[in-house]
Amino acid sequence: MYLSTSRLIVIICLLNYVCAGRLLWRSKERVRRARYHKAKQHLLRHALTGHPLESHAKDGVIHQELDHFDSNRKDTFPQRFYVNEKYWEEPDGPIFLFIGGEAPISEVDVLAGHHVDMAEEHGALLVALEHRFYGESMNPGGLETEDLADLSSQQALADLVTFHRYISDRFRLSDKNPWITFGGSYGGSLAAWMRGKFPHLIYGAVASSAPVEAKLDFSTYNKVVGLSLMDEEVGGSAKCVGDVWEAFAAVEAALMGGNETQVGKDFSCCDTPSSLDDQIELLGSLADLIASTVELNDIEGGMSIEELCTLMTNQSEAYEEETEAYDRLINLMDVYREVEDLPCLLSSHEDILEALRNATEAEDGTSERQWYYQMCTEFGFFQTCEDASCPFSRMLTLRSDTELCTELFGIPQDRLPGHIAFTNMYYGGKDPESHRILYVNGQIDPWHEVSVTSNGTWLNRDRAIFIKGASHCADMQEEDKTDSAALRQAREAIESHVAMWLKTAAWEKMMG
Template sequence: MRTFVLLLSLFAIAASLDTIPHHARGGRAWRERQGGLTAAPAEAKYFKQVNDHFDASLDTFMQKYFVVDTYFKGDGYPVLLYINGEGPVSGPPSGYLLDVAKELGALVVTMEHRFYGSSIPNNDFSVENLRLLTVEQALADLNYFATFIRSNVEGAANSKFLCVGGSYSGALSSWFREMYPDTVVGAWSSSGVVNAIFDFVQFDEQVAAAAGEECADDIRNITHKIDYMLSTADGNKKVKTLFGARVDVADADFMYMIADSSAMAIQYGHKLDLCSSLKAARESGECIVKNFANYTADLWGAEFGGGCFYDTECLKTDRTMARSWRWQKCSQLAYLQAAPFVKPLRSRIVDLPAQIRQCEEAFAPGVFPDTALFNLRYGGAHPRTTNVVYVDASDDPWQQASVKEAQGKNEPFLYIECDDCGHCIDLDRSGAAVPEPVQKAQSQILEYVKSFLA
């Protein structure tokens, strides 16, 4: 079976469907998530994508994509369009999606999101050019890509398309079905953050609820001790050095990184591991701050604390996914994870003014996410579409930006409840090693997908 491409094809390794962000892939968490995942061979390909779908200009850029035809049975069989989100793409998707493709005899296609990896319109990260980085442009990219696949992949011309995504791309999958119902017949939205929340205190609150009171108190104790160290010049330098951060990084930026380390451990299935480590340090009398620094470096990589992702000064000139994703949050989506008023896990200096200030300093005065207008357009926690299955899990703090219940007969909602069941777990591996609640949800997802494609 042949695929026609417009430019160079490069061999690439298969990528996991899980959504551990790229700035946190240097440690044990990423290695463990990659182990044992099913991979499918594919080549990196590029096609000409439109710079601006809402302008008469014909300017284009080269957008990376992958086609997995391992299980494709040809004419009349479906196409599963996996939507990538806020990061570069090194290979085709893997995990449970490939099990679904095998069951359905489906083609799997995926495309790198604009302004990530090598798919950069005008090769320019200036504020003026970043205005081409919007949800609307991304959805139009997907529609254009689907048309391209129909025309250039043998056997796909008359196929039904169903889109799949996790986290931000899970939201994109729902929005794509809503805005382009003639292109895709249905969607699978894993941990889809469809509700753009401006002051997202619920994130911290959900992390605390998932952690349990004892573990949450251990996290609060670490936060308080680091806050105290930041209050003196000597302590400030020492604690930032301990975590591998620049000594002159803004305190609020640094504490956002501290908060993310524990939150992401719970979010990505390491709750029991994290809580055991914190408890052991507390009971042994070990320095809990040093213990947490070592844990952070081990789980997320030695570069996690000193990377660009949280650092406002670095974000001003960055040319990677860190600047692109911050732009999307600052200009449209928000999800600004501020400290709640009551019993926060994160430092109170990680507040809404600090994050708005970061947006303006990294980009320009007046850059601000109008989430009310955005949610008015797409429906927020109540998407206005059909044939979408939404899936969330009990340890995932992002569930607070998702739907909370079925949105109707044709918009089912599945909730997976178990320890260490976190973000996008339904897209991860399958089989006997997977917790029974996940296996059950995956079976239900398959049946919903079949019904959407019928």
């Protein structure tokens, strides 16, 4: 019963993002929710055997400065954190710091996951800090554009420095307690950057699926999506990606041919996608349905690449009659709509803009406005389709994506390249001058294109783990009997690195 409920929740989450338009704006939120429910299932099993782990997670709030770099400002915001002392071998045990990214954190972040398994092995104190302006760590002034000026990765790192001092004081830590940071996706980038910028505070970092290279035109995202749909080892095929391309070509041709009313009916749009902007939103939503399936392929409860390709290549038992690729794409949307009983698909550009302009905290914890602001001011990551390798519509352009920076925040499009260049200069992009950082990526995860996937010089020669057939942040989950051999080997390699770091840290303290 729990498994089926978990599966339903994940699919409903996917549907909710369909309603909102561009799915990939919130793909990291879907990862968090899917893994949250799986981790809760893991904890439930422990509780049934007489081990109620949740009682070991304690939450708290630290009041952080809104601007760490302006001494004249004294205003603060409440930042949420969690602590789990269950495994800590005080007073000299290590500290494992889980860093939240563009989503809320929860008690699960100190109760379950691969880093928690390693904490039990090494007697570590587990702590997790939520990112400013996400989850419950909200700016009291709201999310108006002028208030978002205090939202940046640099301010987030300063929050972590303050939190490091707070935890050190609270638990009477010393230089005998090595800190190791953990994080996934943007949180993984912060884990790596924290080690790189503050090596005197952080001894090592495990950065999973961490996009450390800012990129304005992230066209290679969809290139990897296409390659993954072709990968037979994960259920793809050349026919699958060909049929996807054919389906999008048919949708685009129908829209350009003046048949937008029929297209709107076919995909059950709430309104006819009459304007070019509306049509781009519709095509973007359809593309994101497929791209998010690739990114989250081995997340329990979601649709897999194999299931998607079975439907798109007309091999699904649910649709025995031969159909055109266009109709199969409609069927794919119907799968989601039937589960959620969704009345219609939102494709209105103006309605989506209105939702993104909402400067109040979302009740469901979604964070697309904050993340889009960081995309416009720091990272880019606009997943375009103007490259010939993209299996979707060429109407998904960089201009159509970056126009939102101006419409939402008043940021001119010509300023974005400068923002991206500064981020890469400040952190080092894919060639940072730092060591004792382990970058872990999955082969079919499109985000590996902006992460570190190769080993470097003698100083950091063992810095990258690349997992065949794995998707986004797959290594962060607790071990499961369905895990591939490659994923198991990757976790063993991570464990070896962490163990080596802690032994080296102990030896250095003894010699010092």
